[in-house]
Amino acid sequence: MRPFRFGVDLVVPRSRAEWVEKCRKAEDLGYDVVGAADHLGMAPPFPALVLAAEATERVRLNTFVINACFHNPVLLARDVTGTDQFTGGRLELGLGAGYVEAEFRAAGIEWGTPGQRFARLEHAVTELKRRYADPEHKPEPVRKPGPPLLLGGRGDRVLKLAAEHADIVGFTGTAGAKTEGRMALANAAELTGRVEFARKALGDRDAELNLLVHVTRITGDRRAALDFVHRRVPDLGVDELAELPTVLVGSAEAVADQLLRTRETLGISYFTVIEDDLTRLAPVIERLHGR
Amino acid sequence: MTGDFRFGVNMVVPDSRAVWVEKCRKAEDLGFDVLSVADHLGMAPPFPALVLAAEATERVKVNTFVLNTPFYNPVLLAREVTGTDQFTDGRLELGLGAGYVKAEFEAAGMPFPPARERVDHLERTITELKRRYADPEHKPAPVRPAGPPLLLAGRGDRILTLAAEHADIIGFTGTAKTPDGAAVVPASAEDIEERVKFVRAKLGDREAEFNLLCHFVSITDDRASALEELAKLTRGALSVDQLAEVPTALVGSPAEVAEQLHAHRERFGLTYYTVLEHNMEQFAPVLEHLR
Numbered sequence: 001m002r003p004f005r006f007g008v009d010l011v012v013p014r015s016r017a018e019w020v021e022k023c024r025k026a027e028d029l030g031y032d033v034v035g036a037a038d039h040l041g042m043a044p045p046f047p048a049l050v051l052a053a054e055a056t057e058r059v060r061l062n063t064f065v066i067n068a069c070f071h072n073p074v075l076l077a078r079d080v081t082g083t084d085q086f087t088g089g090r091l092e093l094g095l096g097a098g099y100v101e102a103e104f105r106a107a108g109i110e111w112g113t114p115g116q117r118f119a120r121l122e123h124a125v126t127e128l129k130r131r132y133a134d135p136e137h138k139p140e141p142v143r144k145p146g147p148p149l150l151l152g153g154r155g156d157r158v159l160k161l162a163a164e165h166a167d168i169v170g171f172t173g174t175a176g177a178k179t180e181g182r183m184a185l186a187n188a189a190e191l192t193g194r195v196e197f198a199r200k201a202l203g204d205r206d207a208e209l210n211l212l213v214h215v216t217r218i219t220g221d222r223r224a225a226l227d228f229v230h231r232r233v234p235d236l237g238v239d240e241l242a243e244l245p246t247v248l249v250g251s252a253e254a255v256a257d258q259l260l261r262t263r264e265t266l267g268i269s270y271f272t273v274i275e276d277d278l279t280r281l282a283p284v285i286e287r288l289h290g291r
Numbered sequence: 292m293t294g295d296f297r298f299g300v301n302m303v304v305p306d307s308r309a310v311w312v313e314k315c316r317k318a319e320d321l322g323f324d325v326l327s328v329a330d331h332l333g334m335a336p337p338f339p340a341l342v343l344a345a346e347a348t349e350r351v352k353v354n355t356f357v358l359n360t361p362f363y364n365p366v367l368l369a370r371e372v373t374g375t376d377q378f379t380d381g382r383l384e385l386g387l388g389a390g391y392v393k394a395e396f397e398a399a400g401m402p403f404p405p406a407r408e409r410v411d412h413l414e415r416t417i418t419e420l421k422r423r424y425a426d427p428e429h430k431p432a433p434v435r436p437a438g439p440p441l442l443l444a445g446r447g448d449r450i451l452t453l454a455a456e457h458a459d460i461i462g463f464t465g466t467a468k469t470p471d472g473a474a475v476v477p478a479s480a481e482d483i484e485e486r487v488k489f490v491r492a493k494l495g496d497r498e499a500e501f502n503l504l505c506h507f508v509s510i511t512d513d514r515a516s517a518l519e520e521l522a523k524l525t526r527g528a529l530s531v532d533q534l535a536e537v538p539t540a541l542v543g544s545p546a547e548v549a550e551q552l553h554a555h556r557e558r559f560g561l562t563y564y565t566v567l568e569h570n571m572e573q574f575a576p577v578l579e580h581l582r
Contacts, residue, residue: 013374013377013430013431014377014431015377015380016377016378016379016380019377019378040366040367040370041370041429041430042370042430042431043370043374043377043378043431044338044370044371044374044375046336046338046339047338047339047341047342047371047374047375047378048374048378049339050339050342050343050346051342051346051378054342054343054346070364070367072362072399072400072401073400074332074398074399074400075332075336075362075399078332078334078335078336079336079339082304082335082336082339082340083336083339085306085307085308085335086308086311086335086339086340086343087308088308106366107364107366107367108364108366109364137333138306138333138334139306139334139335140306
């Protein structure tokens with residue numbers, strides 16, 4: 001069984017000082033990975049990760065996740081290997097196919113079909129690997145064969161691609177059918193289905209399994225917290241929400257137990273929260289330290 | 292503090308973080324005002340390199356010199372620019388060009404558009420950047436309301452017209468007119484003066500800083516021999532007498548070069564020079580002299 005890892009995805013871009021402070025805070029709270037998302041209205045991921053690395057000592061830096069459709073693969077390779085060098089090999093590259101149609105429109109990039117977006121992701125993966133392996137490629141990656149690759153997504157094709165190429169398979173924990181304007185989470189059966197699909201595709205190949213945690217509330221009143229979550233995620237009942245590893249609600253001890261069970265049953269050992277939950281998960285990380 | 296002049300150094304960014312940090316500190320210690328990085332394949336990615344450069348130094352401005360603008364989607368570029376502006380605490384100066392290395396477009400899998408279309412793209416990009424800087428909803432917000440200082444560099448009529456309209460800093464290439472995509476050749480003083488006059492007429496009352504990429508530096512007590520060497524090096528593109536006049540070749544003792552700089556300021560209005568990294572150290576006594 002893999003040791004736990006915890007990541008936080010930073011999404012609020014303000015000043016240098018604020019960015020430095022929150023990266024240090026994440027490291028001090030025991031996080032293993034500091035991530036930057038790739039959305040319009042957020043920080044540019046590679047510059048942000050260089051600054052994160054300068055501000056910290058130990059944490060890994062990851063893109064969580066790069067929208068492959070937003071980047072020319074050749075220029076992306078330069079960003080990746082350059083940032084890998086500048087962070088002393090602490091970069092982990094997260095890639096996905098993109099999912100926010102409004103951002104494609106705003107950037108004037110063709111939204112296309114899911115198949116077309118997948119093809120661009122696949123092309124990016126192939127191009128990156130080819131460039132990492134090319135001894136002429138500059139900047140060269142710190143480690144061969146390049147920084148660890150996380151592939152994140154929900155659909156069969158992306159998870160198959162991840163099973164073939166990724167060091168880390170990222171599960172979004174989202175439902176298949178999107179409901180505009182509100183969070184749509186997969187229920188436990190759907191999430192388990194996705195994880196089993198990826199594990200089957202992996203076969204004997206070993207990969208770390210990552211999950212995006214959507215809600216964290218460390219509280220003595222679990223019921224009230226679940227009611228609160230239910231109002232934001234009305235598609236799932238309170239009992240269904242209570243089962244989910246994407247919804248971490250309860251005492252620090254109960255949540256730690258829940259993560260131990262999740263690792264046991266699903267094999268997921270790496271959990272990422274969004275910036276807003278940075279402090280909330282800290283007592284859980286403390287309890288699971290070294291396990 | 293070199294009077295009314297500014298001096299930048301165009302750095303070759305190495306792969307390694309440690310070497311890059313050391314080079315940046317050295318340039319600052321030698322008294323340069325601006326650290327510049329180019330935008331080519333096979334080199335470091337510019338924005339991550341500038342964030343690290345700013346972290347490694349205290350005072351210098353950091354600058355893209357210059358971006359190959361057709362490589363970038365304007366909306367994503369705006370995020371890169373304002374994010375890097377924040378992460379460098381407003382020390383960013385954005386340099387844009389229309390791109391000129393045909394082979395790199397091919398390597399990036401992009402068509403090499405005719406010059407006209409490359410300048411069209413540059414114009415669209417400037418408009419988009421200004422629109423985003425001015426949008427109070429744009430995140431990351433630029434540090435200064437009007438955005439980072441804009442340097443536009445090139446030699447053709449259209450790009451210099453754009454520069455006269457939009458740029459805070461106008462970058463003269465000091466190269467002669469050659470067919471699109473061909474190797475660059477140094478321009479004569481008369482040619483450069485003609486370009487300067489062209490820009491001044493377009494600028495009217497508007498003020499802009501004039502920058503020149505200085506191709507050749509030779510700090511020596513024997514100016515005559517050094518000019519002869521240079522004539523050989525440039526394979527007769529310019530005669531010794533012509534080279535003695537051009538601002539792209541700073542040749543002589545520190546006192547002689549300082550005199551040339553003052554004369555060039557009179558004739559061309561140039562107050563901001565960018566030297567190549569391999570000339571950084573030998574140029575330092577000139578900075579001393581001007582202090």
